[in-house]
Structures are given as structure tokens and as C-alpha cells.
Amino acid sequence: MEWLERNVPKLVLAPSFVAILVFVYGFIGWTAWVSLTKSKLMPRYEIDGFGQYGRLVASPRWDVAMDNLFIFGALFIVISMVVGLMLAIFLDQQIRSEGVLRTIYLYPMALSLIVTGTSWKWILNPGLGIQEMVRGWGFESFTFDWLIRPEMAIYTVVIAAVWQASGFVMALFLAGLRSVDTEIIRAAQVDGIPTHRIYTAIIIPTMAPIFLSAFIVLAHLAIKAFDLVIALTNGGPGYATDLPATYMYAMAFSRGDLGQAAASAMIMMMVIFAIVVPYLYSELRPRRDH
């Protein structure tokens, strides 16, 4: 009985532990193995060295995909956080019908990225969307054709992604703002400190953990971004908006080049590790100030 009491938690956790061991770590290992082989249509298991990674680095398309990941990731994270924080601060001014506004801003998060991508595809299409509408108002020379310009198309992905995610970031920050001790704010107000200083010197610094959470959530959204690109630009024009995930999909499923796909998947995982490991390290190390 005592044994059971001690081991029930372990027994309950065991199935999911085994499942994770096999389906996550097992398949990461399998992918790593395949990335070292000459697999084409079907997996082959003779190790062949790092040839697939060499091909990957030499491929101009992979180059574009990695550049896009950094442009998209950086802009998406920064703009979403800034917009989310602004919205949260504005909503935090004890305004009327805050509940309604909050719901409106949070709503895009409830949509599937495919829906977001498709509607933004229409909004940004020069012949259908914003450009056509403004021209219809009489501004004949108005041009907004980023969607079809290879060097600008990646920014349309940023626009759609920010629209989708900033409401969610707002909700995170709003919770953070509400958790700041109102006594401190009152005291500051009594001392006659201007509102913007209260925010920059007191409220935002106490919200540091929220920033970190928001960053981690947004960063992993950025790295695995796939459906939004597929719906919005399908990687085009040309392959100007390819991301590592769409590259991997094309290699694995359209081209029968499993080795390439596995190598690109491994690189994506390393990028995620580069972000997550420092975070875990900072979270898990023993705190000195307690």
C-alpha cells in the first residue's frame, strides 16, 4: 500500500513519459540520423557524413529562407511586443467598455492562420485590396504592392503575423500591468511623479518576467511559422518569402529529398535551442536573491 502511494505518480506519468521519449526525442534522433544519409524518396540508413548540410549551405533558396527567418522573427517579435504593450497601457486607463475592446483586440488570435493569411492576401493584393480602394478614392498614383515585390513581400507576412499575435501579447501585458502593486503607484502619484515616468521606471521593470514569456512564445511562433506563409504568399513571388519550415516541407513532400529536409529540420531545431536553452538556464538556476 505504501509502495503504491509512493509510486502512483510515477505510474501515472509513465505512459506520457514513454510517449514523449519515443515520439519527441526518438524522432529527433531519427531525423538527425536521416540528415546524415543520402535519403531521397525513402529513408536510407547508410551514414554518409555531412553532405546534406553542405548542400543546404550552398543552396541560395535556403539562404533566402534563413534571411527571411531573421527579418521576420526580429520584426514580428519587436513590433508585436511594442503594439501589445501600447494597447495594454491604453486599455489600462480605467476606460469604459474595456471588456468589449479587449475582446476585439484578442479576437484575431482565435482565427486560424490560414484564414488570416487568406484575408490578408486579398487585402494586400494590389488589384483587389487597399491599393485599388485608395485609387478608387481618386489618389491615382497611390501604390502599395509589397505583396508582389520580391524584396518587400516578407514584410507583408510580418504585417499579417503582427495583426494576429499582438492582441495576445496585449492580454499577457494587461495581466502583468494589473499585477503591479497599486500601493507603489499611488505612492509615486502622491510624490508628483509624471505618469510616463511611473510606467518607464516602475511598472515596466516589474513586468520583466512577462516580457520574457512573451518573447519565448513569439519566438517559437516565428520559427515554426508555416501556414501563414503558405496561405499568404505560398513562398512567392518566386521563393522570396520562403521560411525554413516551408523549405523543409518542399524538400520532404514535393521533391522527394528526405535528406535535405532532415538537415533543414535539424538546423531549425538548433535555432530554437539557441533561444530556449538560455531561457531555461535563467529559469532553472537557483535564485540567489531568495
Next chain:
Amino acid sequence: MKSVLAASTAMFLAAPAMAEPSAEVLHWWTSGGEAKSVAVLQDQFKAEGGTWTDMPVAGGGGDAAMTALRARVLAGNAPAAVQLKGPAIQEWYEETGLADIGDVAGENGWAEVLPPQLAEHMKCEDQWCAAPVNVHRINWIWGNKQILDANGIAMPTSWDEFNAAAEKLKAAGITPLAHGGQNWQDATVFETLVLGLGGPDFYRAALIDLNPEALTSDTMKQVFDQLRTLRGYVDDNFSGRDWNLATAMVMNGEAAFQIMGDWAKGEFLAAGKVPGTDFVCWPAPGDGYLYNVDSFAFFEVEGEDKQQGQKLLAKLIMGPEFQKVFNLNKGSIPARTDVALDEFDDCAKQSNADMNADAGDGSLLPSYAHGMALRGAQAGAVTDVVTNFFNSDMSSDDAVQQLADAVAATM
């Protein structure tokens, strides 16, 4: 007791001979006319006493079906027949082996009724392993008859004539070329130019043999120059447009020409347009015929009933009746050369006549853009360069260099 045992043994032994043919068929013909076409095959198969297990997997132009196939093959349980085409057949043969349907082919005289170039695609190391369903011609130019007549333009017989016509149309405020900015459409236009400007021998050297000298030759630079010229004849909103929307532009008089395979004809016909009066089908300038042949490959299966089913299916697919009905529905022409074409339209008749003529002089060539000439990784590498060129301001010199490098990286 003994007699019971003997009887049951006898039954057991006799059973395979009486097995009903059955076949599981993996395909991605799920939309309108295509689904109707598969239903014809299904009905014929059932009429012969077979059990048909349909396994349609839609999505991604066959990508989803290929994923399903991979899973089934890894599980050691491949479907009897799979919609596969071009070098992918031989690629699968090398990975897993395919069933030999040589006796069906022999009995029904496939070698006599198929153009030798097409027959070659159906063989794995000299044994028959696949059966062709249809032939699509790729290098067509579709024109809007009213627009062309109104502007006094005849269908072009050279690319210079095409350019002259396009300039005239542009001046008249009509989009000369309807095009959709999807990479396979860019590739379709590209291969039409490679054949049109370089001729059959150059096409073979460049896009089938991937000869580095051909890829970096001056002819290839001219091809890219012409592709850049064509880019100027396309409207601004072409990015990501589906091919049928581009066809609709020609139909509605927004654009004059489209370079596209003969599935575009289906769109015209479905809208009630008549070839010759409303629209023109015209072989793209240059000598030769680019084909895309859909086919079914036969995987190795266990069990007498399944093997019987496979053979029956192969026989029916190549049967003249199915070849006729299927292709009337799909807009292509039969792969068999002995099917009467009375019920087909003029475009199909011309396609057939050109195919037979070009089969004789070696200018009947597989389409690279539609997965008939190259394996997936190499075709993809070429397409990457072409689509990047079409959507940027890359120079033709850079393009040929990138082409050669990209191809070399996949070898």
C-alpha cells in the same frame, strides 16, 4: 474424416483459382471532370467482376498522395496501383521494386499502339511496370480570337512575331500574356521557350541530360532574355494567381494569350466557348511537342486476387474504350495511337496528329515542368532558379550560372 479433410484441402487449393480480382487504387483525381474519369474505370473494373477499393488522397497536386504512399510502403502494404508519372516510376522501382505486368502488355500488344517515347516511361529495366492513361501537350499558346481579330494579329509562328504582337496589344491597352506567378507556371513557360528557341536537341541536352555546357550556353541566355521580355507582357497582379484564373482572363478578353498545357481547354469548353471562333489553340512557336503522361504504376502485392486485380486493371486502363471516355472527360488525348478521335474536338485532333508526327522525328519530348523529364530534386533545383529569375531583376548571365550550380548540387 479423411474425406472431409481431403475436401477442405481441395477447396483450399481450388480457392485461389476462383479468387475475385481486387485492387486498391491510390490517386488524386478528386475534382469534377477527373473524378468522373476515374468513376469510368471503376465501373468497368466492377463490370468485370472486380472489387475496387478507392483510395483518393486530395491535396498539394499529389504531394499528399505521395506521403500516403510512403507510409503504406514503409508499412509493407503498398496499394496495387498508384497514380505516378515520369521518372518517379523508375525512382520507386529502385526503392521498392514494382510488379511486372509484361504478360498483360504482351497479350494486348502495347508496344505496337504506344509511341516508343511514351512506352519507355512505362518500363523499369525493360519490364513493363506502369500503364499510361493520357497525353497532355504542354507547349500550347491559347489566344482570344476576338481580340486578335480586332487588332489584326495572327497567331505567332516565331517568338519575334509573338513579341511584335504583344507590343501591339500592349499599346492597345490589353494585357498581352495572362500568367499566374506560381513556380510550376513559370517553369511551364520556361520549358516552352527552351524548346521553342533552342529546338529539340538543345532541349534534350539542357533539360533531360542536364549537360552543363547546354545550361550555360548562349542559347540558354537567349531563353532567359526572352523570359525577361515575357515578364514585361504580364500584368502586375500575377503573383500567386491560379492557372484557371489566368485562363479566365483570356476568356473574358482581359488578356490575349496564355502559355499553358491543354487542361486550359477544359476551362474554355466548360464556359461554352468554341475552338476556332472564341478561342484558338496554337502550338507554341518552335519545333517539337512537350508531353505530360499520367499513368498508373503497379506495386508488388501478395495474394492471387490482388495480382489478378492488378492485371485486370492494367488491361482496362490501356483499353481503347476507357482511353476514349477518360480523355473526353479530362481534355487530354489517348496515349494509344489507334483510338478513333471522331468525338474529340479540333485541338485534341491536332495534338494527336502532332504527337504522331513528332514521335517519328525525335521531337516528342517529356516536359520537365510537369515531372516527366527529371527526378524531383533536380527538377526542383531548375524551377527554383527559373522562378527566382522571373520574379527578380537577375541578369541572364547570372541565371545560367545559378542554373548550372543548382543542378550540379543535386547530382
